[in-house]
Structures are given as structure tokens and as C-alpha cells.
Amino acid sequence: MLCWLNFFVTSFSSSLFLFLSLFILFVIHFHLCSKGIALLALKNVSQFSENHFNDESLFALIAQGIENNGYSILPTALPEILTNTLFTHQQTMEADKFKSAGIGRGKKYLKNEFVRTDAISWITGETDAGKDWLKWVAGLQSYLNRRLFLGLFSFESHFAHYSPGDYYKRHHDAFKGESNRVLSLIVYFNSNWLPSDGGELVLYKDEHDKEGTKVVPLMGTIVAFLSEEFPHEVLAANRDRYSIAGWFRVNTSVTDRVDPPR
Ligand code: OGA
Ligand code: MN
Numbered sequence: 001m002l003c004w005l006n007f008f009v010t011s012f013s014s015s016l017f018l019f020l021s022l023f024i025l026f027v028i029h030f031h032l033c034s035k036g037i038a039l040l041a042l043k044n045v046s047q048f049s050e051n052h053f054n055d056e057s058l059f060a061l062i063a064q065g066i067e068n069n070g071y072s073i074l075p076t077a078l079p080e081i082l083t084n085t086l087f088t089h090q091q092t093m094e095a096d097k098f099k100s101a102g103i104g105r106g107k108k109y110l111k112n113e114f115v116r117t118d119a120i121s122w123i124t125g126e127t128d129a130g131k132d133w134l135k136w137v138a139g140l141q142s143y144l145n146r147r148l149f150l151g152l153f154s155f156e157s158h159f160a161h162y163s164p165g166d167y168y169k170r171h172h173d174a175f176k177g178e179s180n181r182v183l184s185l186i187v188y189f190n191s192n193w194l195p196s197d198g199g200e201l202v203l204y205k206d207e208h209d210k211e212g213t214k215v216v217p218l219m220g221t222i223v224a225f226l227s228e229e230f231p232h233e234v235l236a237a238n239r240d241r242y243s244i245a246g247w248f249r250v251n252t253s254v255t256d257r258v259d260p261p262r
Contacts, residue, residue, distance in 0.1 A: 055079065059143035062224050066183070067148060071203060071225035073213070078187050078220040082136055087189040087219070089129030090159050090242050097121045098161055116168040118234075120158040123244070133157070133244065137185070141248060150182060150248070157185070157246025162199060166241070168234035170204070173247060174227035181227040181247040188217035189242040199237030203230050217241055 058077060065072025098119035123130045134155070141152045162168075174181035186201065193199070193216050202212040203225060212232075215223055225232075227247060234241075 056143060059140050060147070062140065062222065063144055063147045066144070066224060066226065070229050072223070073203075073215055074222045075216075075218060076220040077222045079136070080220070082132055083187075083189070083220040085129050085132055086187075086244065087242070089127060090161075090189055093121065093159070098159070101160070114169070115171065116234075117166040118160050118162045118168060120160050120245075122156070122158045123246075137246065140185075144183070144248075151250050152183065152248040153180075153251035154249045155246055156249070157244055160243045160245055162234065162237045162241035162243075164238055164240065165236055166234075167236040170202075170231050170233040172228065172231055176228050179227070180249045180252045182250050183248040184223075184225050184227045184230075185246045185248070186223040187244050188221045189219055189244075190217050190240075191219050193218050197237065197239050197241075198235050199239070199241040200235050201232060202235060203232045205230065207231065217243060 058074075058079075061074060061077070062072045065074075098121045101116050101118050101120045123133060125131050125134045137155050137157070141155060144150050145152055173179075173184045190197075199217055201215040201217065201223060203215065203223070204210075204212040206229075209231075215221065
């Protein structure tokens with residue numbers, strides 16, 4: 001009898017032990033899993049915010065403008081973090097990084113004060129700010145290629161600084177059949193721009209247009225236009241004016257011509 005009792009007690013306590021151990025294991029497992037899920041969620045959030053930088057809804061707006069009108073003008077549209085990074089970088093760049101802009105390429109390089117007087121610095125992607133800019137541009141390029149089949153192949157761009165009195169006379173960024181520049185892209189880094197500050201970009205719809213559309217070079221404004229279609233100019237600025245100008249190219253090799261302005 002005692003033997004049976006003993007058996008029951010020990011088997012009861014060992015199954016209790018087993019049950020308790022399983023319970024503890026379950027609790028630990030659950031804890032780790034939920035932590036894992038939380039970590040995963042955190043990872044997704046950070047991935048999301050990184051992708052958010054390449055905001056497709058902004059790219060869609062740019063594409064829509066190009067598709068419908070050949071150009072897109074979007075005030076304060078560049079992602080704020082990118083705008084601040086580029087603005088800060090441009091402000092801290094040493095003045096000697098900027099070279100006075102010329103017309104033409106290579107040997108044909110020619111400083112032409114009659115046409116333009118701004119100073120420029122080409123963006124090579126060596127700095128973090130340059131990398132961020134080129135990453136954003138790459139996102140835009142791939143979106144435009146998917147949406148509009150533009151076949152954009154490469155991109156080149158420079159910071160530009162217009163000192164008081166600087167201008168860029170009416171010009172084309174590309175001439176029909178003479179260049180593989182297809183899309184111009186400009187962004188601005190100027191706060192509190194007043195009408196008296198001048199320096200507007202004027203985009204003309206064709207050769208005959210004398211009136212044009214004026215764009216105020218305000219912080220984060222994005223302008224994109226088909227390079228061959230729109231003559232344009234920068235009116236003389238009355239204060240320092242900062243921007244990036246860039247061009248997407250298609251992949252055609254035509255060597256016996258000169259592209260403005262590089
Ligand atoms: C250019 C140009 C316009 C601007 O650099 O070719 O047209 O508003 N820039 O800075
Ligand atoms: Mn131009």
C-alpha cells in the first residue's frame with residue numbers, strides 16, 4: 001500500500017516537474033519570439049523610412065508633369081532631410097571648389113561671360129551629401145524609365161552658386177539631334193526668397209515664347225524639363241543663389257559635337 005502511495009506521489013511530482021519545466025520553456029520561447037517580432041517590426045520601420053526617401057508619389061508627380069507638359073515644377077518638394085543635407089554641404093564647401101562655369105567641353109571649354117557668370121562644382125559622389133543626392137536621383141531615374149520609357153542612362157550634375165549680379169542668358173541645355181541630354185533637373189537651396197531678390201528661372205515653352213514661366217528658386221523646389229524642348233534663362237540674382245543643375249543622358253555615342261555647358 002505504502003509502495004503504491006509512494007509511486008503515486010513520485011509520479012505526480014515528476015509530472016508536475018515536467019509540466020512546470022514545459023511551462024517555463026514555453027514562457028521563454030514566447031518571450032523570445034515576441035522580441036523577434038518586435039525586432040523585425042523595427043527593421044521594417046527603418047527600411048520603410050529609408051525607402052520613404054525615394055518617395056514614389058513624388059516621382060509620380062514629376063513623371064506626370066513631364067508626360068503632360070514636358071516639364072514639372074514642384075515647390076518645396078525635395079525630401080526635407082536631403083534638402084538640408086545638400087544645403088548644409090553646399091554652405092560648407094570651400095569657395096575654391098567652385099569654378100567659374102564655361103560653355104563647351106574639354107578643349108573647347110570656353111569661359112563665356114556673355115552667356116553665364118555663375119560658379120559651379122561637379123558632383124562626383126565622393127561626399128556623403130553627393131552620395132545621398134545621387135541615390136535619390138537613381139531612384140527617380142529608374143522610376144521615369146519604368147513609367148515613361150525614357151531610357152535614361154546616365155546623370156551628371158553640379159552645384160551652382162550665383163553671386164549677386166550673376167545670370168545665365170537664355171539658352172538650350174541640348175540641341176535637337178546634337179546631344180544625348182534628354183532631361184534637365186534643377187533643385188534650389190534658398191530660404192526666404194523675395195521678388196526683389198530676382199534670380200528667377202524663366203522657362204519658355206518654345207523659340208517664340210517671350211513671356212515664359214517664372215520659377216522662384218526657393219528651398220527644396222524641383223524643376224525637371226525635356227532638355228531639347230525648353231529654352232530658359234536665369235535672371236540676374238541680387239543675392240547669393242544656390243542650386244544643383246543636372247542632366248540625364250541616353251546612351252548614344254556621338255562624338256563630333258559639343259554639349260553645353262560642360
Ligand atoms: C543650367 C540652368 C537654371 C537654374 O545650369 O543650365 O539652366 O535655375 N540652370 O539654375
Ligand atoms: Mn540650362
